[in-house]
Amino acid sequence: MEKEWKKQQSDGTIVVRTCGWSPPGDHPVGCGMKLHIKDGRLVKVEGDPEHPISQGRLCVRCLTLPEYVHHPQRVIYPMKRVGKRGEDKWQRISWDEALDIICDKIRYYTDNYGAESIIVFGGTGREACLYYYPLAFSAIGTPNCCYPLSGWSCYGPRCSITDYILGAGYPEIDFAGFYPDRYDNPNYKRPEYLVIWGKNPLMSNPDGFYGHSIIDLMKRGTKIICVDPRITWLGTRAEHVLQLRPGTDTALALGLLNVIINEDLYDHDFVENWTYGFEELKQRVQEYPPEKVAEITWVPKEKIIEVARIIGTAKPCPIQWGLAVDENPNGVQLGHAILALIAITGNLDVPGGITIGPPAALMGKWRMETRSQLSEELWAKRIGAEQWPALSTAMATTHPDETLDTLETGKPYKLRMGWFNSSNFITATCSAQPDRWYRALQSLEFNVVQDTFMTPTAMAFADIFLPLPTFAEHDGVVLTHFGRNAIFMGAINKAFEVGECKSDIEVCIELGKRLHPEHWPWNTAEEFFNDQLKPEFGFDFNDLREKGVFQPPYEYKKYEKGLLRFDGEPGFNTVTGLVELCSTLFEAWGEDPLPYYKEPPYSPYSTPELFKEYPFILTSGARTFTSFHSEHRQVPTLREITPDPIVEIHPEAAERLGIKDGDWVYLENMFGKCKQKAKLTKTINPKVVHASHGWWYPEKPAEEPSLFGVWESNINTLIPHKHIGKLGFGAPFKCLICKVYKAED
Amino acid sequence: MDKQQFLNMEEADRLNYLNTEAATKDFATICAELGMTKEELNKLGYYFVRNKFMAKPMKGYGTTIRSGNEYKDRFK
Numbered sequence: 001m002e003k004e005w006k007k008q009q010s011d012g013t014i015v016v017r018t019c020g021w022s023p024p025g026d027h028p029v030g031c032g033m034k035l036h037i038k039d040g041r042l043v044k045v046e047g048d049p050e051h052p053i054s055q056g057r058l059c060v061r062c063l064t065l066p067e068y069v070h071h072p073q074r075v076i077y078p079m080k081r082v083g084k085r086g087e088d089k090w091q092r093i094s095w096d097e098a099l100d101i102i103c104d105k106i107r108y109y110t111d112n113y114g115a116e117s118i119i120v121f122g123g124t125g126r127e128a129c130l131y132y133y134p135l136a137f138s139a140i141g142t143p144n145c146c147y148p149l150s151g152w153s154c155y156g157p158r159c160s161i162t163d164y165i166l167g168a169g170y171p172e173i174d175f176a177g178f179y180p181d182r183y184d185n186p187n188y189k190r191p192e193y194l195v196i197w198g199k200n201p202l203m204s205n206p207d208g209f210y211g212h213s214i215i216d217l218m219k220r221g222t223k224i225i226c227v228d229p230r231i232t233w234l235g236t237r238a239e240h241v242l243q244l245r246p247g248t249d250t251a252l253a254l255g256l257l258n259v260i261i262n263e264d265l266y267d268h269d270f271v272e273n274w275t276y277g278f279e280e281l282k283q284r285v286q287e288y289p290p291e292k293v294a295e296i297t298w299v300p301k302e303k304i305i306e307v308a309r310i311i312g313t314a315k316p317c318p319i320q321w322g323l324a325v326d327e328n329p330n331g332v333q334l335g336h337a338i339l340a341l342i343a344i345t346g347n348l349d350v351p352g353g354i355t356i357g358p359p360a361a362l363m364g365k366w367r368m369e370t371r372s373q374l375s376e377e378l379w380a381k382r383i384g385a386e387q388w389p390a391l392s393t394a395m396a397t398t399h400p401d402e403t404l405d406t407l408e409t410g411k412p413y414k415l416r417m418g419w420f421n422s423s424n425f426i427t428a429t430c431s432a433q434p435d436r437w438y439r440a441l442q443s444l445e446f447n448v449v450q451d452t453f454m455t456p457t458a459m460a461f462a463d464i465f466l467p468l469p470t471f472a473e474h475d476g477v478v479l480t481h482f483g484r485n486a487i488f489m490g491a492i493n494k495a496f497e498v499g500e501c502k503s504d505i506e507v508c509i510e511l512g513k514r515l516h517p518e519h520w521p522w523n524t525a526e527e528f529f530n531d532q533l534k535p536e537f538g539f540d541f542n543d544l545r546e547k548g549v550f551q552p553p554y555e556y557k558k559y560e561k562g563l564l565r566f567d568g569e570p571g572f573n574t575v576t577g578l579v580e581l582c583s584t585l586f587e588a589w590g591e592d593p594l595p596y597y598k599e600p601p602y603s604p605y606s607t608p609e610l611f612k613e614y615p616f617i618l619t620s621g622a623r624t625f626t627s628f629h630s631e632h633r634q635v636p637t638l639r640e641i642t643p644d645p646i647v648e649i650h651p652e653a654a655e656r657l658g659i660k661d662g663d664w665v666y667l668e669n670m671f672g673k674c675k676q677k678a679k680l681t682k683t684i685n686p687k688v689v690h691a692s693h694g695w696w697y698p699e700k701p702a703e704e705p706s707l708f709g710v711w712e713s714n715i716n717t718l719i720p721h722k723h724i725g726k727l728g729f730g731a732p733f734k735c736l737i738c739k740v741y742k743a744e745d
Numbered sequence: 746m747d748k749q750q751f752l753n754m755e756e757a758d759r760l761n762y763l764n765t766e767a768a769t770k771d772f773a774t775i776c777a778e779l780g781m782t783k784e785e786l787n788k789l790g791y792y793f794v795r796n797k798f799m800a801k802p803m804k805g806y807g808t809t810i811r812s813g814n815e816y817k818d819r820f821k
Contacts, residue, residue, distance in 0.1 A: 389784075389787075389788070574801070575794060575799045575800070575801045584792050585792070588783070589787075
C-alpha cells in the first residue's frame with residue numbers, strides 16, 4: 001500500500017484510509033476502507049481496493065457506519081446515574097469526575113474487601129478482547145476477568161485445544177493472507193478441497209479470516225465441503241454438504257478418521273515422525289464405523305465414506321472449524337478429532353493447508369503478561385481456577401459458570417463491583433440463562449459500563465457509563481487472531497471525533513496512571529503502540545499508518561525447523577513434542593486422552609421422554625450480514641433488511657403446527673421461552689429449528705421491566721447454565737430441544 | 746529430596762532429577778519421596794508419559810515467556 005493515509009480533497013472532504021475493527025463489529029478482520037469526512041461528520045464509507053485482504057469489498061455493516069456513528073441515541077459523554085438502577089435517569093459528567101468516582105470505589109473495595117471483590121466482564125470480538133484483561137489485572141488489580149458465556153463457548157475452546165494438542169496459536173486455513181500478491185505467490189498452493197465445519201465465514205468474517213477469500217478460492221477452482229445442520233448459501237454451492245444432527249459433530253469426525261485410517265489414506269511420514277498416540281487413536285476410531293456414525297449423525301453412511309476419502313486424498317485439504325466446536329459440551333473432543341484429521345492427512349503447516357502461529361504475540365501477549373503484575377496469592381483467588389485446571393491453564397479468565405455461581409451464592413467470596421467492558425450479555429449473546437445472570441448481577445454494589453449505546457445491560461446495571469468511540473474515531477492496531485496467528489496487522493486511524501469518547505486503551509492508560517502508575521508508563525495510545533511494534537518489527541505506529549497493512553512473512557513446516565518450540569528443537573510445543581493424538585494433558589486432568597462421542601445432554605436419544613414434549617432440536621447463533629451479535633439493532637438500513645428475529649422451520653413441520661411464513665411463534669423448553677418470527681425453509685431438517693441470537697429492541701421502552709424488550713426474543717433463556725464439558729469448556733447453545741407454537745398474542 | 750529442595754532447583758535440573766529417579770523408581774514412589782502429588786507436578790509443567798518425565802515447554806498462550814517463534818525470532 002505505502003500510500004498517504006489521510007488526504008484532503010478539493011471540496012474540503014477529508015478521506016482517511018483505515019482498517020475496521022469494532023465497535024461496531026467488523027469482527028477482527030481489519031477490512032480496508034476509506035472514510036469520507038465532511039464538516040466533522042462521516043458522510044461515506046467505501047472499500048479500499050488497495051487493501052491486500054479485503055480488496056475493496058465491504059459488507060453492509062461497514063457501509064452503514066455513518067448511521068451508527070451519528071445515531072441520535074448514541075451516548076457520547078460520560079454519564080452518571082441519578083435515578084434507581086433500571087430507570088432512564090442520567091446526568092452528564094466530565095471524564096475527570098467519572099474517573100475520580102471510579103477510582104475512589106476501586107480503592108474502597110480493594111482496601112476493605114480485597115481487589116478480588118471487583119470483576120471485569122468482557123464480551124466477544126471488540127478489540128477490547130485485547131484490553132479487558134489488562135484493565136482487570138494491571139489497571140484495577142483484580143484477578144477476576146470474566147468472559148461470561150457458559151463453557152467459555154466461543155473461540156477460547158478452539159485456542160485451548162490447539163494449545164493442548166499442537167502447542168500452537170490458532171490454526172487458520174491458508175488463504176494466502178501472508179502474501180502481498182496473495183494467491184499468485186509461487187510459495188502458495190490453492191486448496192483442492194476446503195472443509196468448512198460449523199461455520200459461516202461469509203457472514204461472520206471470523207477472527208483472522210476474511211470470509212470472501214473462500215469465494216476467491218472457489219473462483220480459482222477450490223471445491224467446498226460444508227458440515228452444517230443448515231444448508232447455507234455456501235452449502236448450495238458446495239460439492240458436498242454433510243447436514244448433520246446438531247451436536248453430533250464429534251461422532252462424524254471420528255467416523256471420518258475411521259475411514260481414513262482403515263483405508264490407509266493417512267500421511268505415514270507425518271504420523272510416524274510428528275504424532276504421539278496414533279495406535280491408540282486407531283484403536284479408538286474402530287468404535288465409530290460409518291454405519292454407526294450414520295445412525296448417530298443422520299448423515300448417510302455413503303456420504304461419510306465419500307467425504308472421508310476426499311479428505312484423505314485431496315492435497316491440500318484444510319479444515320476450517322467454527323463455533324460448532326465451542327458451543328458443544330463434547331466440543332473439546334470434536335476439536336481434538338478435527339486437529340487429528342488435519343494432522344494425519346498431512347495438512348498441517350503446509351502451503352494451502354492449515355497455518356499455525358505462536359501461542360501469543362504483541363498485544364495478545366502483553367495482555368497475558370500483565371497478569372504477572374498480580375501476586376501469586378491474589379492470582380490463586382481467580383474464580384474457578386482451582387476447580388477447572390484445564391480451562392484455567394489456557395485461559396487467564398475466571399470460569400464463566402463458576403462466576404455466576406459466585407454471584408448467586410457469595411462463595412468463595414462476595415463480588416461487589418462490576419466493570420462491563422465489552423459485553424451486553426443479558427441479551428442473547430454472551431451468557432446462558434441471561435435471566436439468571438440478570439438476577440444475580442443485582443447483588444453488585446457499583447458498576448461501570450463502557451459502550452457506544454445505552455444497551456439493556458447498561459440500563460439495568462450501569463452506575464457510571466463511559467462512552468466508547470467507534471473504530472473510526474480512535475487510533476489502534478488490528479491484530480488478526482489477537483496475535484495467535486497474525487496473518488496481517490493493520491492501522492486503525494482516527495478520522496474524526498464524536499462527543500467525548502475514549503477508546504479502551506485510552507481508558508486503561510488513564511485509569512492505570514491513577515491507580516498503578518508503575519505499570520502504565522505510556523501517556524498516549526500512540527506511545528503504547530510504538531512500544532508494542534518497534535521492538536518486534538523495527539517500525540512504529542506512524543510507520544504502520546503509512547504502510548496501511550503489514551503482512552509478516554510466513555514459514556511453512558516450522559516443526560521441522562525448530563521454529564515452534566522456544567528451545568529451538570524440532571517438533572511441537574507440547575509435552576511430548578509431537579502432535580498429541582492421545583493427549584497427555586487431558587489424561588493429567590482426569591479426562592479421556594482420546595476423542596470420544598457423547599450425546600448432547602438433551603436430545604431424542606439422551607432424554608427421549610422430554611423429547612416427546614419438546615420435539616424439535618434447537619440450534620442457534622448463525623450470523624447475518626446485518627448485525628454483529630447484539631450490535632446494529634438501531635441502524636435503520638440494517639433493520640430494514642433484517643427487521644425481526646427469525647426462527648427457521650422446515651415447511652412440513654410448520655404445516656403440522658399450523659404455522660405460516662411470517663407468523664410470530666414461541667420457542668419454549670424446560671428453561672425458558674421466547675418469541676421469534678417463523679421463516680419456512682427447506683434448508684433445515686424437519687426435526688430441527690434454528691433461532692436467532694442477539695436480539696433486543698432499541699425502539700422499545702428503555703426502563704425496567706422492558707429494558708428495550710430484552711426478554712421478548714431472548715433465545716439464550718432456553719439454554720441451561722453449567723451443562724458443560726468435563727474440562728470446563730463447551731455448552732449446548734447449538735444442540736438443545738424445544739417446542740414451537742404459534743403466538744396468539 | 747523433599748519438595749522444597751526440588752522447588753529450589755533450576756527448571757532444567759528438575760527435569761533431569763525426575764528422569765534419573767524414574768530410571769529406578771515408579772511414579773508413585775517418586776511422588777511420595779518428594780511429598781508432591783501428580784497434580785502439583787502437572788501444575789509445574791511436569792508430566793509422566795510412558796515411564797518418562799516430560800515438561801510442557803511453555804504454559805500455553807497464557808505464558809509470560811517468549812515462545813521463540815515470534816516474528817523477531819524467525820526473521821532476524
